[in-house]
Amino acid sequence: MSDRAADVEQALEAAERLFNARGVQSVGMDAIRDASGVPLKRLYREFPSKAELLHAVLDRRDTEVRSAVTGFVDSHAGSGSPRDRILAVFDYLAEWFAEPDFRGCMFLNTAGELGGTSETVLSVGRRHKLALRDYLAGLVAEAGLPEALADQLMVLANGAMATAALQGTPDAAVHARAAAAVLVAA
Incomplete structure (x- = not known):
């Protein structure tokens, strides 16, 4: 290097x-x-500028998170059913939330802090969240479930991220997984 x-x-x-x-x-x-x-x-x-550095940090974080989620799902539920793969996303969240430096989703936090003043932050955050939603939509399609489920799962995942950050505990991922299991089974 x-x-x-x-x-x-x-x-x-x-x-x-x-x-x-x-x-x-x-x-x-x-x-x-x-x-x-x-x-x-x-x-x-x-x-x-700091704005350009922030943009680069968010782009890098986007790549890292998407890779981490897909890698986790592939290694923990790769041979499982499509429904197991969906729920593995929430298992990933539980592990992430338990990390000692977990402070919440960088995209949600940054949008909350700067979203009203930075279209770039909102744009990168939207792109990241849409990519994760598309990943979930692929898992939902593999399971033969209605596409609208992907949006519902994203709401659960994002809600869990915000809740875990505020409560300082990974329990939100466990609760979100339980709710996701109900939706997947319905």
Whole structure:
């Protein structure tokens, strides 16, 4: 990896960690410099504004989350029934919510913090949520269930994310999974 690529990766990792822990508005480029070890001049060369850095962080997070969800479902329910694969999404959420640094969904949190002032944040968040909805729609189609179920499952998943973040416990994923099981069986 080149020095430039390493600096970009370090900056993205530090920014994601700080934005997740403190929110976007309370984190300045100096804090990202300090946490990443990337000189401020190079940081601004790669990301001319904090908004551009945030966009890159959200794009990266989108890729990571989608890959993590599909990887989890494939490894935990890959040979199971299509209905098992749907419910495995909620098992993924339970594991994610139990992580010590879980602070909620970065897309929901950032949209809540900046959504009224940043069309970019809303656009990236919508794209992410629609991609996950499309993934669920594929699982729903595999199970031969009505397409509208994908939207209902997304509401459950997003509600669980918000609830888990506020309550500080992974229990919301267990409750959302139970509700999803009822919907899938109906």
